[in-house]
Amino acid sequence: MFFSVLAPFSIGLSFFLFGLYAMRSGFQNLAGKKMEQWMYKVTRTPAHSFWMGLITTFILQSSSAVTVLTIGLTNAGMIPFTQTVGIILGTNLGTTITTELVALKLESFAVPMLLVGAALWLMPRKSIRCIGLVVAGFGLIFLGIDTMKVMAAPLEQSDTFRSLFLESRHSIWIGLVTGIIFTALIHSGTATTVITMGLMSNQILTMETALAIVLGANIGTCFTAVIASIGTNTASKQVAWCHTLFNVAGALIFLPFLSQLALVSAFLTDNVSMQIAHSQTIFNLICSLVALPFTAQIAAFIQWLIPDKKR
Template sequence: MIGAVLAPFTFGLSFFLLGMYAMRTGFQNLAGKRMADWLARFTRTPVHSFWVGLLSTFVLQSSSAVTVLTIGLTHAGMIGFAQTVGIILGTNVGTTVTTELIALRLESFAVPMLLVGVAMWLLPRRLPRCIGLVVAGFGLIFLGIDTMQVMAGPLQQSDTFRALFLESSHSIWLGLLTGTIFTALIHSSSATTAITMGLMSHHILSMETALAIVLGANIGTCFTAVIASFGTNAASRQVAWCHTLFNVAGALLFLPFLSQLALVSAFLTDSPSMQIAHSQTIFNVICSLAALPFTRQIAAFVRWMVPDKKRT
């Protein structure tokens, strides 16, 4: 039983994370060298910062990577903390693009995409090699999802697993905690969401539990940024904790309304995977757009919570 679950989970997660790395590397080679310049130059207003955070997260395929990059630029004095609030709000929306793509259920294209990507990577010119990495990365992601879904069958037969998630269905707090811890351990909210989609497609989880796990994943993704802020200046720590506080506050505010969020997503599509993707998008868009007009106030609050040493 353990082997039937652990083997597909381990291989599937490895394929998924390797695909994310390959795709991120391809995008970075295409535009990553300009990313720091974009973050430093085009963050003059909260709206500009928001779009920079959104586009950067789409290119780097990781909100944590953009937040860590932002922490580095803040520590170097290239941008001020107030400019980073809009970037953080944008990263939360940008990360939903990957989730929406994953929800399209393109597993049947996994091997062809992987083969095409490898073939392009073997070409001598730089541009097709970079594009090949991106295509192969997508192929590995879908291959990983397909592999992880193999574990759903044995899990359905497990009395222990059924009891655990039956308890989770009665306590969305347990789902929130599960999503937070698992994402903090594997450093990928997209992977957590993909696993949740796989379990939902086999009707192992309730929609409310699945959405609680996804909200927890949003909190868990802040763990990398908090670690990156250790040993940095106050402004960099403010960036990390702003990201954390915003995601925690958003998750806690939405937690009582998971049933309503599930109803809205069910109205948009019949597919459980698409419902999860749409719910995450709705959650992140609403939270980010609601907070965008108050970036100065948010920055002031975070400065009060994480003050400069000079002020203490």
């Protein structure tokens, strides 16, 4: 049973993460160095910063990558910390776009997208080749999802696995910690969410446990940023910890209301994968929009918490 679970999981996750990387490379090559220039110019107001964080997160397919990029720009003195809070709020919402697309269950298009992407990659024009990378990346993502679904049947029959998740029904904290640790290990909150969707589709998890894992995944994405901030200036550390504390606070506030969040998402759709995607979008949308008018106060609090010793 171990091999029947580990093999499809490892292969599927590899396809999925490589697909994300291919999409990121394609988008990055299309945008070039303009992305850094955009982030430098279009961060004058919290609203501008928010949209920049949302768009760049979708382009880079990783909130961690955008936060690390923001840390780099802050460390170089190109963006002051106070202008990065809006970017951080936007990154959380930007991660939900890919999840919503994945929840549409487009696995049947995996092979055609791979073939189209490969054909476009053979074209001489650079922009078309980059588009090919993006299309092939999506194909790999869907292929990875389809492969990981194979592990659901043996897991469903496992008494050990079932008892573990039966315990998590009594304590959503287990789901939260699972989401944090797993996302920190694989460096992809989207992958954690997709795996959770697969388990939910086979009725291995309860919706409350699944949503707790997704909230944990939001926190786990901050691990990369915290590591990237080691050895940088104070402003860069403030960016990393602002992202971390915001996600922790949002998860802790929403944790008692997972049943209500599940009811709202169930009202919107009968599809359990879409319910998880919608719940994640609702969670991040509410957290970001509520915090957006208070970016100055959030920045002041983080600066008080992590003061610049030079000053």
